[in-house]
Amino acid sequence: MSTASIPATPPPAGSSLDEFSDKLSPMLVKELRQGLRAKTFVILFLALQALLGVVLLSAVGITSGSGDSGPSVSRVIFFFFAFAALVAQPLRGIGALHNEIKGQTIDLMVLTRLGAWRIVLGKWVAIVSQTSLLLVTIAPYLILRYFFGRMNLFAELNLLALIFLGSAVFTAITVGISAIPSILIRGLLPLGGAILIGSGIIEMTSGRDFEYLIKACALKETGSGWGLLAFVGAGVYFGWFALALGASMIAPMAENHSTVRRLFALLAMGFVGLVAHFAGFQIEETCLLLILFGTPAVIIALTEPFQLLPPICRPFLKFGTVGKVAGRFLYPGWPSGVLFTGLLIAVAGLVLYLLPDRRPAYGFHSNHHEMQVLVFSGLGMLILSALIVRLFVKKERNTFGVYLLSVVSLVAVAVAVTLIANETTDDSFLWWLAWIPTVQAPLMDWLPKAHWNELKATGLDPSSQPVNYTPLITTGIVTVSIYYAALLVFALRKFPAIRAVENEVPTPPADQP
Amino acid sequence: MSTAPAIRVNNLYRYFGQLKAVNGISFEIPHGSVCGFVGANGAGKTTTMRILASLDYPTMGVAEICGINVVHHPEEVRRLIGWMPDHFGNYEHMTVVEYLDFYARAFGYSGKERKTRVQEVMEFTDLVPLADRFSNKLSKGMTQRLCLGRSLLHDPQVLIMDEPAAGLDPKARVELKHLIRVLAQEGKTIFISSHILSELGEMCDSLLFVNGGRIVHHGDSESLKLGTDSNGGMLYDVQIIGDPQAVSDWCVVNPHVEFVESRKQGGRIRIETSEPERAAEILARMVKDGLKVVEFHKEQRNLEDAFIDMLGRIDRGEGAIPTDTKPEQPAFTPPDLPN
Structure with missing residues (x-):
């Protein structure tokens, strides 16, 4: 046992960076040290090399450079790399944050200068770096594959880059959701996703699909550039969003991650509007993109625990009344999340309103109505689930799980109702269940049938009159409005608590900015 | 050094739903003293310590480290404290030196300064012979020394230690006690909770007894033993x-x-x-x-006797031994937590 006293060497304000590793985030250094020694990575790395080596050597032996086996070799390389990058590597993120939470090491880290965001980012970058190591090590096989002939260099490199981007996005998602306490969400969701992606890889790398894929990656078709931009944009958005979710779940309560996330979601709505405008998207496509970008933001805003502390309010209060109003939309927690949801919907509506109607002349008018029904049905589902959570859940930590369970239950009800409706002759009972937002979707299918039967019974030609979707759309608007109003009541009841926290913020002395 | 006490808690409340984990406690710990925090399981020790470490927040009341409010300025507080939790997991595939190196980086050290600091801490906690051993293969005593080393890396003024001696064998306990004594001699303020009261009595300048989220005694151990x-x-x-x-x-x-x-x-x-x-x-x-x-x-009572006796007195509704500190404000019922 040492008897020496410990000299005090306080942390330097800004010291020289003597080593290369000093230029990297401490979290990345730690994760790489651990990750590169992990058996899963070592086995994956060696197995990939061994498999590709064996396959290529076999190909060399069989074809002796005949020039026809190139695409097959590509297929094998892409199959193994895609499997490693899109399935195996992202799955390593499942335990990333959970292990830290379980081991109570998150507390130790947040007490250092590492913020929650840097912790999550370090975890993600470390896995992506290891994926990039896999990418680099398959380069010799790609060079070798070049000599087998019939190589579309640009397309194959493009595909490789897209697989890498996909891997980074999926890894971000698994790392982000690894902070969720429920094993069902944290474990089963990525596993289900991995099975789907795995099947997709098998499908795409077998048969003629691979040739179509390579053709698409050549970006020679009209609009493929916009498609690529949308893919990259969506990838960046979802990846960032998942990481931000993870960061907010491990962050100390005095750290605010919600405001930036919500602002980013609002900006994304604008980004979609701009892309839709310049790329000439139809309104249905734009609407789909808005839903895709807005849904994660809405779900998280409506389920966030309400834990507001004075340090979070302080930056808002600097702007006086404007800051207070902004805080009602952007403070962390579900009460402000309810107002934010309303704002997001309004912004999305504005984007759709401002876009020129580019529906083709041959138009599918019913599509437009169907889209409206589906939008209100989906929106109603999201808001009703939040209302169910507020009505029945007392413990804050369970809200996200219960919310997802509620969404799944509402979808299950819709499926059950559809099955029953298919088995009965009189399915007008669907109207009695129209207050359930998800049932409005099967009702949409039922309306043309009812319309046809009604007009046929009166001896009129059913095709002479359009199907009247107005009652269904009105039902959708009314149900969404009622559920939102009820949720708003719950949220407004928490606003005095927000005010109380704001009042706790000490007023800075007059000489301080 | 500021004139404010190293730790100041005033009318602190922490409710978890209906559970009153901390129920209006007040105390002050001066700079350079060692204070033991004693209480049964669920008495509110860990919650209070976590609030002081800025890892949890109070329902109501004030908690300050060196005059800095832990709720309003958590970042500043974190620079002043070293936190040693009762339990924490170790990392796989990471040696002792790498573990300390990571935290030294996280505290802002780089280059030679980082290496020097890690070496200093390893020497102080006698971890040099274990430098290349994987941190998850250490015994409980070694792990506690590693944790203490980690909490000392940024040279904190105040050390908050939650049950550091729990699960340690007698030898490791003696080693830990020695380290705490050395740190106290160097002027660090140490706030330590433990179940082993006799050891706390030897180490601490004062003892805080907490029961049901309330302070039932604050004073030195001798007054308890002789009482x-x-x-x-x-x-x-x-x-x-x-x-x-x-x-x-x-x-x-x-x-x-x-x-x-x-x-x-x-x-x-x-x-x-x-x-x-x-x-x-x-x-x-x-x-x-x-x-x-x-x-x-x-015969002097041992601290266990005194503690049990005190709890018995409270159970019988006879009140606690008067504390040394007096709350500045009367106790009040805080409103419900927002949820």
């Missing part, structure tokens, strides 16, 4: 020549004396009052009745 029991009685050790059973037999027939426990050559007795005259009278009566008394002395 009377809850009924005003005093314990005495009596040793005689001959059959030790004679002491208990004698107590049965004599008023104002109670036999507490037998010992090898006599027993421990309780005299109903703390007046020394009464003790002298009883000793004289024993001798007169033919007991060959060779030893008769007042």
Whole structure:
């Protein structure tokens, strides 16, 4: 046992960076040290090399450079790399944050200068770096594959880059959701996703699909550039969003991650509007993109625990009344999340309103109505689930799980109702269940049938009159409005608590900015 | 150094739903002192410590480290404190030196300064021989030393240690006690919770007893040991020549004396009052009745006795021993937490 006293060497304000590793985030250094020694990575790395080596050597032996086996070799390389990058590597993120939470090491880290965001980012970058190591090590096989002939260099490199981007996005998602306490969400969701992606890889790398894929990656078709931009944009958005979710779940309560996330979601709505405008998207496509970008933001805003502390309010209060109003939309927690949801919907509506109607002349008018029904049905589902959570859940930590369970239950009800409706002759009972937002979707299918039967019974030609979707759309608007109003009541009841926290913020002395 | 106490807690509340984990506690710990935090499981020790470490937040009240509010300025507070939790996991595939290196980087050290600091801390905590051992393969005692080393890396002014001796073998406990003593000599303020009260008594300048989320005693250990029991009685050790059973037999027939426990050559007795005259009278009566008394002395209560006695007193609704500190504001009922 040492008897020496410990000299005090306080942390330097800004010291020289003597080593290369000093230029990297401490979290990345730690994760790489651990990750590169992990058996899963070592086995994956060696197995990939061994498999590709064996396959290529076999190909060399069989074809002796005949020039026809190139695409097959590509297929094998892409199959193994895609499997490693899109399935195996992202799955390593499942335990990333959970292990830290379980081991109570998150507390130790947040007490250092590492913020929650840097912790999550370090975890993600470390896995992506290891994926990039896999990418680099398959380069010799790609060079070798070049000599087998019939190589579309640009397309194959493009595909490789897209697989890498996909891997980074999926890894971000698994790392982000690894902070969720429920094993069902944290474990089963990525596993289900991995099975789907795995099947997709098998499908795409077998048969003629691979040739179509390579053709698409050549970006020679009209609009493929916009498609690529949308893919990259969506990838960046979802990846960032998942990481931000993870960061907010491990962050100390005095750290605010919600405001930036919500602002980013609002900006994304604008980004979609701009892309839709310049790329000439139809309104249905734009609407789909808005839903895709807005849904994660809405779900998280409506389920966030309400834990507001004075340090979070302080930056808002600097702007006086404007800051207070902004805080009602952007403070962390579900009460402000309810107002934010309303704002997001309004912004999305504005984007759709401002876009020129580019529906083709041959138009599918019913599509437009169907889209409206589906939008209100989906929106109603999201808001009703939040209302169910507020009505029945007392413990804050369970809200996200219960919310997802509620969404799944509402979808299950819709499926059950559809099955029953298919088995009965009189399915007008669907109207009695129209207050359930998800049932409005099967009702949409039922309306043309009812319309046809009604007009046929009166001896009129059913095709002479359009199907009247107005009652269904009105039902959708009314149900969404009622559920939102009820949720708003719950949220407004928490606003005095927000005010109380704001009042706790000490007023800075007059000489301080 | 600021004139504010190292730790100041005033009317602190922390509710988890209906559970009142911390229920209006107030205390102050001056700079450079070692304060033991004692209480049964669920008494609110860890919650209070987590609030002080800025890892949790109070429902109401004030908690300050060196005059800095932990809720309003958590970043500043984190630079001042070293936190040693009761339990934490270690990393796989990471050696002791890499573990400390990571935290040194996280605290902002780089280059040579980082290496020097890690070396200093390893030497202080005697971890140099274990430098290349994987951190998840360490014994509990080694792990605690590693955790202490980690919490010292940024040279904190205040160390908050939650049950650091839990699960340690006697040797590791002695080592830890030694390290804490050295740190105290260097002027660090140490706020430490433990179940092993005798050790706390040796190490600490003051003791805080907490029960049901409330402080029931704040003072030094000597005042507790020398104090009377809850009924005003005093314990005495009596040793005689001959059959030790004679002491208990004698107590049965004599008023104002109670036999507490037998010992090898006599027993421990309780005299109903703390007046020394009464003790002298009883000793004289024993001798007169033919007991060959060779030893008769007042016995200090150990801290466990004092603590149990205090809890018994509270259970009987007789109130606690008055604390040294007085809350600045009257206790109040905080509103419901927002949820």
